[in-house]
Amino acid sequence: xxxxxxxxxxxxxxxxxxxxxxxxxxxxxxxxxxxxxxxxxxxxxxxxxxxxxxxxxxxxxxxxxxxxxxxxxxxxxxxxxxxxxxxxxxxxxxxxxxxxxxxxxxxxxxxxxxxxxxxxxxxxxxxxxxxxxxxxxx
Numbered sequence: 001x002x003x004x005x006x007x008x009x010x011x012x013x014x015x016x017x018x019x020x021x022x023x024x025x026x027x028x029x030x031x032x033x034x035x036x037x038x039x040x041x042x043x044x045x046x047x048x049x050x051x052x053x054x055x056x057x058x059x060x061x062x063x064x065x066x067x068x069x070x071x072x073x074x075x076x077x078x079x080x081x082x083x084x085x086x087x088x089x090x091x092x093x094x095x096x097x098x099x100x101x102x103x104x105x106x107x108x109x110x111x112x113x114x115x116x117x118x119x120x121x122x123x124x125x126x127x128x129x130x131x132x133x134x135x136x137x138x
Contacts, residue, residue, distance in 0.1 A: 044065065074121065090103050
């Protein structure tokens with residue numbers, strides 16, 4: 001059986017086939033998840049290896065995730081050493097020129113994670129900076 005296809009111009013003047021009789025118009029559209037892949041959204045964070053900091057009280061790890069449309073999430077993780085019994089305050093945290101709120105680690109709460117979302121820096125661009133200081137136990 002031969003079914004003729006009609007062609008109609010779209011907004012840009014190109015032509016596309018009409019759906020076959022009995023098929024819904026959405027049958028010719030790409031699935032939503034395919035569209036997300038094309039736009040480049042990444043569902044996982046790309047982590048770099050842990051880096052031990054001088055003194056051995058903590059180590060850090062950074063990661064990035066592309067959100068699509070030129071937006072990125074950038075992560076910085078502080079992990080306090082299990083042997084460390086201090087409370088450590090991380091302040092003046094920045095990624096390039098973007099400031100982030102202070103965070104703390106302690107023996108009962110060994111991890112602190114900070115995140116920046118922006119459209120300026122891509123993966124592995126910009127340098128993280130911070131100060132680490134022992135604070136009084138509460």
